[in-house]
Amino acid sequence: MPRSRISEELREIAGAEAVLDGAEDLMLYEYDAGLSTGTPQWVVFPETTKQVSRIAQLASRMNVPLVPRGAGTGLSGGSIPRAGGIVLVFSRMTKILEIDAANRRAVVQPGVVNADLSAVVARHGLFFAPDPASQKASTIGGNVAENSGGPHTLAHGVTVNHITGLEVVLPDGGVVQMGGKAADSCGYDLTGLFVGTEGTVGIVTAITVKLTKVAEAVETLLAIFHTIDDAANAVASITAGGITPVALEMLDGKTLRCVEEATHAGYPMDSGAVLLIELEGLREAVTEQAEAVRAVCERHNAREMRRAANEQERQLLWKGRKTAFAALGRLAPAYYTQDGVVPRSHIAKVLRYIETVAQKCNLQIGNIFHAGDGNMHPCILFDMRDPDQVKRTHEAGRMILTYCVDCGGTITGEHGVGMEKNELMPLLFSEDDLEVMKWVHDAFNPKSVLNPQKLFPTPRSCRETNVAGGIGGSR
Amino acid sequence: MSPTVAAAGLARALAAIAGEAYATEDPARTTSFAIDEVVPRAAVEPGSAAEVAAVLQYAHARKLVVAPAGGFTHQHTGGIPERVDILLRTERLKAVEHYDPGDMMIGVGVGTTVAEVERKIGPHQQILPLETAQPERSTIGGALATATHGPLKHAYGGLRDYCTGVRFVTADGKIAKAGAKVVKNVAGYDLMKLLIGSYGTMAVITGASFKLFPRPPQMRTFVAQFARLAEAMTFRDHVLGSPLTPVCLELVSPHAQAIVAESFHPVSPNSGETRVGPPGETWRVLVRAAGSDRVLARYRAELGAAAAASEMGGDDEAQMWRSVAEFPHTLFERSRNAMLLRVDVALQDVAPMLEAAERAALDNSFLCAATGRIGVGSLLVGFAPIAVDPPSAMQYVNAVSYLRSMTPRDGSAIVLRCPLEAKRYFNVWGSTPNDIGTMKALKRAFDGEDILNRGRFLF
Numbered sequence: 001m002p003r004s005r006i007s008e009e010l011r012e013i014a015g016a017e018a019v020l021d022g023a024e025d026l027m028l029y030e031y032d033a034g035l036s037t038g039t040p041q042w043v044v045f046p047e048t049t050k051q052v053s054r055i056a057q058l059a060s061r062m063n064v065p066l067v068p069r070g071a072g073t074g075l076s077g078g079s080i081p082r083a084g085g086i087v088l089v090f091s092r093m094t095k096i097l098e099i100d101a102a103n104r105r106a107v108v109q110p111g112v113v114n115a116d117l118s119a120v121v122a123r124h125g126l127f128f129a130p131d132p133a134s135q136k137a138s139t140i141g142g143n144v145a146e147n148s149g150g151p152h153t154l155a156h157g158v159t160v161n162h163i164t165g166l167e168v169v170l171p172d173g174g175v176v177q178m179g180g181k182a183a184d185s186c187g188y189d190l191t192g193l194f195v196g197t198e199g200t201v202g203i204v205t206a207i208t209v210k211l212t213k214v215a216e217a218v219e220t221l222l223a224i225f226h227t228i229d230d231a232a233n234a235v236a237s238i239t240a241g242g243i244t245p246v247a248l249e250m251l252d253g254k255t256l257r258c259v260e261e262a263t264h265a266g267y268p269m270d271s272g273a274v275l276l277i278e279l280e281g282l283r284e285a286v287t288e289q290a291e292a293v294r295a296v297c298e299r300h301n302a303r304e305m306r307r308a309a310n311e312q313e314r315q316l317l318w319k320g321r322k323t324a325f326a327a328l329g330r331l332a333p334a335y336y337t338q339d340g341v342v343p344r345s346h347i348a349k350v351l352r353y354i355e356t357v358a359q360k361c362n363l364q365i366g367n368i369f370h371a372g373d374g375n376m377h378p379c380i381l382f383d384m385r386d387p388d389q390v391k392r393t394h395e396a397g398r399m400i401l402t403y404c405v406d407c408g409g410t411i412t413g414e415h416g417v418g419m420e421k422n423e424l425m426p427l428l429f430s431e432d433d434l435e436v437m438k439w440v441h442d443a444f445n446p447k448s449v450l451n452p453q454k455l456f457p458t459p460r461s462c463r464e465t466n467v468a469g470g471i472g473g474s475r
Numbered sequence: 476m477s478p479t480v481a482a483a484g485l486a487r488a489l490a491a492i493a494g495e496a497y498a499t500e501d502p503a504r505t506t507s508f509a510i511d512e513v514v515p516r517a518a519v520e521p522g523s524a525a526e527v528a529a530v531l532q533y534a535h536a537r538k539l540v541v542a543p544a545g546g547f548t549h550q551h552t553g554g555i556p557e558r559v560d561i562l563l564r565t566e567r568l569k570a571v572e573h574y575d576p577g578d579m580m581i582g583v584g585v586g587t588t589v590a591e592v593e594r595k596i597g598p599h600q601q602i603l604p605l606e607t608a609q610p611e612r613s614t615i616g617g618a619l620a621t622a623t624h625g626p627l628k629h630a631y632g633g634l635r636d637y638c639t640g641v642r643f644v645t646a647d648g649k650i651a652k653a654g655a656k657v658v659k660n661v662a663g664y665d666l667m668k669l670l671i672g673s674y675g676t677m678a679v680i681t682g683a684s685f686k687l688f689p690r691p692p693q694m695r696t697f698v699a700q701f702a703r704l705a706e707a708m709t710f711r712d713h714v715l716g717s718p719l720t721p722v723c724l725e726l727v728s729p730h731a732q733a734i735v736a737e738s739f740h741p742v743s744p745n746s747g748e749t750r751v752g753p754p755g756e757t758w759r760v761l762v763r764a765a766g767s768d769r770v771l772a773r774y775r776a777e778l779g780a781a782a783a784a785s786e787m788g789g790d791d792e793a794q795m796w797r798s799v800a801e802f803p804h805t806l807f808e809r810s811r812n813a814m815l816l817r818v819d820v821a822l823q824d825v826a827p828m829l830e831a832a833e834r835a836a837l838d839n840s841f842l843c844a845a846t847g848r849i850g851v852g853s854l855l856v857g858f859a860p861i862a863v864d865p866p867s868a869m870q871y872v873n874a875v876s877y878l879r880s881m882t883p884r885d886g887s888a889i890v891l892r893c894p895l896e897a898k899r900y901f902n903v904w905g906s907t908p909n910d911i912g913t914m915k916a917l918k919r920a921f922d923g924e925d926i927l928n929r930g931r932f933l934f
Contacts, residue, residue: 102712103822103823104822147661160665170913176912176913178909178913180908182820182883182886183853185819185887185907185908185909186887186905186907187904188917190909190913190914192665193664193666193669215720240577242600243689244688244689282770284769285766344577344579345578374657408657409655410655412660412662413660413661417662417663428663429652429663430651432649432651433651433653433663436649436651437666439920439921440666440917442920443916443920
């Protein structure tokens with residue numbers, strides 16, 4: 001079928017104004033917040049589940065790749081049409097279908113923005129707990145696909161811990177239900193299995209989410225250390241000591257200085273590292289835990305402890321954290337953020353290793369990460385116009401992730417595999433492990449119409465043709 | 476080939492894999508492993524994942540039906556097996572695969588009992604918030620297969636929330652894994668979710684990793700009593716709406732109190748009125764709080780007169796919660812012909828379901844005894860016969876069918892255990908909000924020959 005026929009059919013399904021197929025329009029959908037790129041032939045904005053289902057049928061019938069996309073804030077290329085095809089954008093499916101405060105649930109369409117849901121349910125004293133740094137833009141559909149985390153997942157868990165039901169369109173156009181408002185249900189946990197499948201098995205069209213009670217009290221502390229080692233050891237002592245912060249973030253000295261220049265959050269310019277520690281809960285408990293945290297940090301030679309005296313100061317401390325990557329970005333034309341996780345007792349060792357990698361590869365690497373979970377975010381600065389730097393960046397990323405796996409960790413804690421780390425999956429998984437995962441993939445998406453060439457390593461026979469994957473794409 | 480010869484061949488083949496001492500076809504032993512009176516042809520205790528794989532390869536090639544088994548505390552759940560060729564016991568898979576107290580993660584072989592894990596991590600003031608009945612018998616594998624949970628689910632979530640990785644063997648004998656040994660991981664499909672609660676129908680889990688939690692240094696339980704269920708629910712909503720963050724929020728129905736009391740032996744003689752039981756007329760809501768004296772004082776203030784009047788602490792408190800967790804077991808100790816359902820519904824459906832259960836019991840000559848995590852909507856509903864004579868199968872059928880007629884579309888009411896005579900008359904699983912076609916497609920992909928627990932699951 002000629003290209004124009006598919007355009008026509010898409011227009012017939014979704015409406016003339018809901019389909020893009022001009023080169024200049026398509027360019028806007030060839031990237032996400034990471035570094036991978038790929039150009040679609042069509043972009044379509046469905047408005048209903050029925051339309052999504054018909055589009056899936058069309059894609060299956062024509063054997064054209066179909067790639068769902070939320071806000072494009074992903075970091076692993078999950079929404080990039082690697083093999084071209086149709087990109088399905090959910091910016092017209094943004095309704096909150098139901099707020100059921102009494103049951104602590106909401107039902108939303110996939111295009112609802114993460115932070116918008118929390119804003120709407122705030123009047124019930126509730127919020128949606130997953131808080132990726134991109135939460136002001138990223139959609140709940142995208143959060144489901146990537147099983148997104150964020151700073152507060154330390155206490156609240158990642159997206160999958162907050163999803164109880166889904167309506168999913170399968171690649172053949174079938175619409176299926178998984179779970180509902182009840183926390184558990186009879187049968188296989190399809191909802192749990194589906195979250196984090198990165199758009200490779202189905203397209204979510206409605207999501208039942210848990211809403212969490214807003215805590216009565218919150219206390220935000222900044223602990224300043226002379227050395228990274230002291231800060232890292234304090235992290236291990238805090239978690240092992242029975243203190244359960246809701247967030248425990250670390251920024252190393254290099255990052256701090258960039259952040260401070262960019263945001264004027266009041267971070268010290270001359271320290272080795274800081275910890276941003278947040279406690280939530282009952283007022284009495286928070287006060288006691290804050291004291292305990294202070295004692296632990298002082299035991300680990302904290303140079304100074306600061307406490308946000310009010311919401312404004314708290315927001316300022318968080319602003320530094322949430323904009324840190326952008327601040328680091330001022331140092332170089334591009335940055336590449338890794339997402340490995342290590343056991344918490346290994347953090348100091350991994351940070352030292354990252355420093356040696358930076359020297360060996362002659363690159364600058366800043367560290368700003370979810371220390372409480374051991375979720376490292378080394379941010380590698382580079383210039384994508386310099387092919388040698390791109391190569392070294394790639395190499396540094398691979399060395400760091402290999403080290404994380406060797407420490408008993410994993411290659412991604414919250415960003416997903418996508419097309420960025422799919423070739424690294426064998427670091428973690430054997431061929432049999434991956435084959436069993438492929439059984440799940442093929443049970444849902446046997447022809448790989450949906451989001452092809454993602455998550456799984458490229459079969460050896462095809463690898464030659466896919467060198468554009470990973471970092472350093474054409475952008 | 477006569478069945479006897481085939482069986483002898485089977486035991487020999489299993490012995491060749493696991494060793495003479497670990498394979499048997501002796502009826503004296505296999506009879507004790509009967510599932511719903513179906514005696515397995517042979518039983519085997521593999522000593523490693525590789526041996527599990529060899530057993531499954533052997534079974535798969537011959538289309539032999541395999542039933543994985545741990546401590547036999549949950550084998551009464553599920554449809555009556557059409558046959559069991561090999562009972563695959565996890566008894567010997569007890570290795571501690573990884574445990575560094577500083578990382579608050581543990582990985583164990585699935586034959587490890589819940590109590591063994593507790594003893595390992597207890598000295599480090601850590602907990603695995605599983606809190607099953609019969610922890611000395613219940614294995615980690617059984618807990619995963621049945622997605623079991625206890626009162627701590629209120630604060631810590633279920634196994635799906637804190638199991639971070641699994642090692643397993645597929646029906647055709649592939650050794651595989653998913654997840655990781657760290658608290659956070661999104662690499663690859665989350666097969667933990669697929670295996671947890673799959674009742675041994677997708678793969679044989681051989682090992683698993685879990686997040687651990689610090690044991691609160693001090694806990695206290697506030698016991699609120701109400702004449703009516705509606706008042707208990709109002710109190711629950713008050714607690715849920717308050718700033719309090721209890722570790723447990725549990726309902727014990729009037730008749731459940733007698734059952735809970737059965738296994739509760741207070742240490743201090745004067746804990747008096749504060750204990751759960753003797754059999755009461757009241758609905759009790761147990762609020763378990765962790766924290767310092769100041770935090771507990773705040774609980775008293777927030778909970779008000781209803782709960783502040785009676786509270787428990789120390790060893791008695793811990794004992795009492797043990798007894799609540801034992802409810803699904805004690806129910807049958809007390810009443811051999813009882814029936815137990817697991818009911819999962821949204822918060823506001825808890826009261827209607829409990830009312831329906833009371834009604835179903837009354838109409839069919841049972842007493843309804845229920846406990847449950849009313850803050851998350853997970854209930855255990857027991858039906859104990861009133862008469863001395865065993866009830867007819869129809870009484871069970873009618874009670875279940877009435878309860879299911881009142882179950883919301885996305886709720887579940889699974890019969891975890893009932894007399895075998897009754898089981899022949901209904902599907903123990905009931906309806907499901909999960910798409911059957913998708914579940915079947917996954918089962919076909921993982922176990923196309925249907926050798927794992929054939930005939931016992933939902934479809």
